[in-house]
Amino acid sequence: MAEKQVPIRIGLVADLLRYEAASKILSCFCANPEVQQSHNIEVSMRIIDIDQLRKSGKPSEVDKAVDQAAFDLTVYNQCDYIVLTNGVLHRAAEMISQTHIIPDTSGTWPRIDSCTEIDLLHVGNYIASACSAKELKRIALLGSRDVMIEDFLKNHLCMDGLEVVDDIFEKPEIETIDKIVTCEFYRGRPKCGELQGKIRNIIHEADIRDFTKGRGGIDGFVFCEPELEVIMQKRDEYCYLADGLNHHYMFIGAFQELVKDVVAFLTF
Numbered sequence: 001m002a003e004k005q006v007p008i009r010i011g012l013v014a015d016l017l018r019y020e021a022a023s024k025i026l027s028c029f030c031a032n033p034e035v036q037q038s039h040n041i042e043v044s045m046r047i048i049d050i051d052q053l054r055k056s057g058k059p060s061e062v063d064k065a066v067d068q069a070a071f072d073l074t075v076y077n078q079c080d081y082i083v084l085t086n087g088v089l090h091r092a093a094e095m096i097s098q099t100h101i102i103p104d105t106s107g108t109w110p111r112i113d114s115c116t117e118i119d120l121l122h123v124g125n126y127i128a129s130a131c132s133a134k135e136l137k138r139i140a141l142l143g144s145r146d147v148m149i150e151d152f153l154k155n156h157l158c159m160d161g162l163e164v165v166d167d168i169f170e171k172p173e174i175e176t177i178d179k180i181v182t183c184e185f186y187r188g189r190p191k192c193g194e195l196q197g198k199i200r201n202i203i204h205e206a207d208i209r210d211f212t213k214g215r216g217g218i219d220g221f222v223f224c225e226p227e228l229e230v231i232m233q234k235r236d237e238y239c240y241l242a243d244g245l246n247h248h249y250m251f252i253g254a255f256q257e258l259v260k261d262v263v264a265f266l267t268f
Helices: 016-030 033-038 050-055 060-075 088-096 123-133 145-149 152-158 171-182 192-212 226-231 254-266
Strands: 008-015 041-048 081-084 100-102 114-116 138-142 220-223 236-240 246-253
Touching: 008 016, 008 060, 008 088, 016 041, 016 050, 016 226, 016 254, 041 060, 050 060, 060 081, 060 088, 060 100, 060 114, 081 088, 088 123, 088 145, 088 152, 123 152, 123 220, 123 246, 123 254, 138 145, 138 152, 138 192, 145 171, 171 192, 171 226, 192 226, 192 246, 226 254, 246 254
Parallel strands: 008 041, 008 081, 138 220, 220 246
Antiparallel strands: 100 114, 236 246
16 A cells, blocks of 8 residues: 555535535545545535526626636645536636636736646546547437537547537437436435436437437447436446347446546555
């Protein structure tokens, strides 16, 4: 077992209304005895009220708030790595990846500002790594509405050579998954069996649609929200089509892959 080393600081950016999911990621680092034995891990968290920002009529302010939280964790909490704790927060990833200016507040002249880079552990990198290991080429993303209809996560994965299929989900299905992630999961104790059935039916129908388009079906469905990972526990699934074809596809938990790889790195 490795000796205790210099503290590694991890910063988490979380959504206020989805704090429970963020806390599960937090516990993976703080409550993992193997990690704590090999490293002194310090975890800081910044919480953003995304719902309130959206209600203010300034949705563009959400990305700025996520970027500012990542900046504050890096500069003021001295975090080595930043984790965005759900899929939709990754819309700010491009902004976070840019060089940030640290203003000179010393009050001396001339004023000398400095620069810093934010080391973001982008969930897309871990999705791509898992797909490569499992030899998955064609995938579909499941998550909140923004993840499924916007391109910020899709474009990141396409740069890794993956084909992200985004035309197999119908609008009511996207709304159902969004409601599960943002509402139903948090209404008391989630009825995971019931929610799991809804999601599996959506996945089943989407895979069949891909077959009817003559494209051979989806290799893997990626859960881009931690809430979906809690609900959907089985990683492999089979889709039995009417013509007797038995198509096998995989389930990938994006944040489970991130945590698994980071823990493996910390305990190496």
